[in-house]
Amino acid sequence: MTWGKHGRTKVTGAGGRLMTATDDATETASLPDRRSGADQSVEETHKPVILAIDDDPQVLRAVRRDLRSAYGSRYRVLGASSVADAYKILDALDERGHDPALFLVDQRMPDTTGIEFLLDAVSRFPDARRVLLTAYAETDAAITAINQVRLDYYLMKPWDPPQERLFPILDDLLSDWLANYRPPYNGIVVVGHLVAPGTHAVRDFFTRNGQPFKFLNVERDQEAQPILADHPGAPLPLVQFPGGTVLTAPTDAELAQQLGLTTTASRPHYECVIVGAGPAGLAAGVYAASEGLSTLILDSRAPGGQAGASSLIENYLGFPSGLSGGDLTRRATIQASRFGAEILHPIGVVSLTRADPAKVLTLTDGTEISAETVLLATGVSYNRLEAPGAERFEGAGLYYGAAITESSACIAQHVFIIGGANSAGQAAVHFAKYAAQVTILVRAKSLSASMSQYLINEIDNTPNIEVRVRTTVRELRGGDHLEHIVLHDADTGEDTEVPCRFMFTFIGARPHTDWLDGIVERDEHGFVLTGSDLVANGGELPEEWSLERAPYPLETSVPGVFAAGDVRAHSIKRVASGVGEGAMAISLIHRYRSMG
Known part of the structure; x- marks a missing residue:
């Protein structure tokens, strides 16, 4: 339990x-x-x-x-x-x-x-x-x-x-x-295997949405047996809600419906639609709604983005003791809602079309929303690990991002972290509170190239964290879940198999922009081009640009469509810069609305 x-x-x-x-x-x-x-x-x-x-x-x-x-x-x-x-x-x-x-x-x-x-x-x-x-x-x-x-x-x-x-x-x-706070419990119960993709997905959904739940491990917790007996042969996980409703292997949409999350917009047209509810999107939502714009924020999973899963952000201005990504997300979501912004999740966007001067967004449920202006703040996802067995064990021992949901499962375990940037360092410090040992695997010669010094110092001062440089993962092995990994030492050329049940990766990033193909200009990696990047190296404005003026900073190749945060080409990958760009985008949206 x-x-x-x-x-x-x-x-x-x-x-x-x-x-x-x-x-x-x-x-x-x-x-x-x-x-x-x-x-x-x-x-x-x-x-x-x-x-x-x-x-x-x-x-x-x-x-x-x-x-x-x-x-x-x-x-x-x-x-x-x-x-x-x-x-x-x-x-x-x-x-x-x-x-x-x-x-x-x-x-x-x-x-x-x-x-x-x-x-x-x-x-x-x-x-x-x-x-x-x-x-x-x-x-x-x-x-x-x-x-x-x-x-x-x-x-x-x-x-x-x-x-x-x-x-x-x-x-x-x-x-x-x-x-x-978790008082004596009479709420949602999740029954499943401790390490399984379906169970992880459900637990992660509840965690990211700030929904308390109690997890029962079918292999260990006797409390799970009566629920299993009432649903013999049902696919796991089982999710029991107060009142007795039980869902078997539910989707995000089924969970959202049961929780009463809002997934339907209240109007057909908005002055500002923000796609993505990470720090940049939420900051933009706060400023847009507080300044009187009818504002809709959409997110395909839950507010927070990558930052929402961070265990502790220690270098964010004004929080000397740090704050978790969950706390930052919760505060920002409440703040945006208080000013009147609508926040819909989990609901994604599958296409953007021009109906000048309006823009039309088609949502995953098939409905359409029109907007005077659009802000793209969809963020990025960590790159998939390129090693045999990686796809097989995703959600069953291999996780992308911090996956704070799995903290309790890592008690007394040996946890491996792949990556050398701040997100990897924050995760290592977090899991060190639970795991017997945390090993950071870094391709580079040291952490100093990409990690903030305060995190390097904290890692050095945490006795159960070790750093293995010039080391990569060759292969993942196991049965129903991850059991071993093969590590390659670039200096010695040797491969070594070591036991591993939990591995978290933080390598590279890929933007969520495939749905913009053919509409908005992107670079070769899929990041959205904005402002002066659209005419870099003495080039000319894109053919689809319909105005005499040059694009505003943060404005894409489509007039009235802006981008902020990690999804934007050449952005600074920090929470504070994402928040700043989100706020700045609303100022530019006001300029666009008044001057075109």
């Missing part, structure tokens, strides 16, 4: 009731055991916990007062005036299966520092958000905390008024925590 947490240290502790310091007296905090069947209300039993720790009674009193005023209806707010009391609370939380949502910890305390406490606390509750309280700007302590315990934020005391200096910060952190 797979849940959202892995590797939590079990620490048994205090008995049924414990004392936490508050105000001038001591409050008794009762922590109900949700496994005991005790007579507690469901709401109270399942409330996640916010724990505040400060040795100054006056500060602790103020902290708890503010926290209760804003969060008391949704969270149990507990306080401790010493680290010893805090450890008793942690023991009781762990013993009773409770989930702390947030630690708010003073840095300077008599018996230890806040950082030292958090080091232990996050080893037991790794998903809890972490905030450090300081009496003044202790920048060195904050940086140390970011590096050692992945500190989410540090606050200086006092924080008055809390409505401006405390609550907005905690709102954001708790929102992120809730997005990944």
